[in-house]
Amino acid sequence: MLNFELNYPLSQITTLQIGGPARLFITVSTQQDLLEAMAYAKQNNMPYLIIGGGSNLLIADEGVNKLVIKNEIEGITKVVRFLKVKSGTKLQNLVDYSIANNLSGLQKLTGIPGSLGGAIFGNAGAYGQTISDYIREVICLNTLSLEAITLQKDECEFNYRDSCFKRNNLIILEVIFKLDIGKSKALRKEADEILEKRLIKYPKGIKCPGSFFKNLIVERLPKELFKKLPKEIIVYGKIPAGSLLEKVEANGDQLGDIEIAKYHANLFINKGSGKASQFYALAKKYHQKVKDRFGVTLEPEVQLINLPPLN
Ligand SMILES: Cc1cc2nc3c(=O)[nH]c(=O)nc-3n(C[C@H](O)[C@H](O)[C@H](O)COP(=O)(O)OP(=O)(O)OC[C@H]3O[C@@H](n4cnc5c(N)ncnc54)[C@H](O)[C@@H]3O)c2cc1C
Incomplete structure (x- = not known):
């Protein structure tokens, strides 16, 4: 017998502690339970979302109109x-x-x-x-x-x-x-x-989804675009998104309870009761600033759930 929960607050299972309710939610700890949950979704024509630790997610404040399956099948x-x-x-x-x-x-x-x-x-x-x-x-x-x-x-x-x-x-x-x-x-x-070293960037208890944007791989950049980028920030063949964000002065900016870390411009932190809408608006602002200044479209590393793409 599967133990579904209705309107489960997803903020409880994301490291960012943000996210509205899942229409239906279940934690599975065996493959049999996962199969049964998926069969239920299929029979009821219900879309699903599989998640693990919720450490790479920005989920809309409105939540998700899906069956959200939290995978705890371990071994x-x-x-x-x-x-x-x-x-x-x-x-x-x-x-x-x-x-x-x-x-x-x-x-x-x-x-x-x-x-x-x-x-x-x-x-x-x-x-x-x-x-x-x-x-x-x-x-x-x-x-x-x-x-x-x-x-x-x-x-x-x-x-x-x-x-x-x-x-x-x-x-x-x-x-x-x-x-x-x-x-x-x-x-x-x-x-x-x-x-x-990691504890310096990610102190214990930090509410975040890891780095927000992907770094840029230098060899994949079009030549014209590469010409415009500062070369001194290249590290191991990559241009850190954080360095570009720093150049457009993202560090320390804040919207509600969402703050861009003063020490790392690619780290968006929930300082208390931040909202997905605030996180998204702040990310969009600096996504645009980097685009305007360098012609680069940064791509989120974090998965946006029930939110529109940034560009
Ligand atoms: C403090 C902190 C530090 C971090 N440092 C790093 C780092 O150094 N390097 C790095 O790469 N990442 C880092 N991250 C990001 C994150 O931890 C990783 O991306 C992690 O691997 C995500 O795993 P998860 O189980 O939490 O995935 P979730 O956030 O639960 O899900 C992420 C995506 O994976 C999909 N997914 C999950 N499980 C399955 C499955 N079984 N089958 C199919 N799809 C699935 C989900 O649908 C979702 O789209 C960090 C995050 C935090 C909070």
């Missing part, structure tokens, strides 16, 4: 260097598990909140490592046929903060990794050093 199985991991597993638990088992390849992802499914969807990464680096296969649910299919890594179209899952109707169920052999103590040290 890790290990065979030598192979890990088979259920998509609702917390990314941090996977990172810690790999380190404890002398496996290298995920340790730099320490501190990224959310689930493995969300990380695969956006090809999450940090400090030169991405979740897709050591992937072999992704097992998904085809939401039209409700059958499982397996995608090989090269079919997942992984790219900078991108994957095919942003363009298809697959739900990520399980992921198979083949990791390198490492030494637990050294991996832990590497992860702890990263965590220390």
